[in-house]
Amino acid sequence: MDNELTPQKQGDNSQEKDLKDLVAKYFPDCPELAWQIVLKESGGNPNTHNYNPKTGDDSWGLYQINRYGKLAQNRPEPDKLKDAEFNIKYARMLYKNSGYTFKKHWATTSKKLGL
DSSP states (O other): OBOOOOOOOOOOOHHHHHHHHHHHHHHHHTTHHHHHHHHHHHHHHOOEEEEEEETEEETTTTEEETGGGGGGSOOHHHHHHHHHHHHHHHHHHEEEEEESSSSSHHHHHHTTOOO
């Protein structure tokens, strides 16, 4: 994973609180779980990028939205996905379109969290 910023230390700064508040705004039905997904996916760093063709990853931002291969045709550009609020809103749309579950788009993280 490429992190353009140093990963945030939990409970350490106002940026983390602001991000957590944004997650709660867009995931009012499950703010704590949605925040745990962010922490597992990106450590709370909106600039996180994971590129690994072996695993089919070209994932961006807080929720690590994947743009690998054909996914890139229908997904926002990386600069948009590095915008924290945009990434959260896009993740909410994926969550909603999956029947209000994290298990489809964040399957590995969901398993790690025991979902």
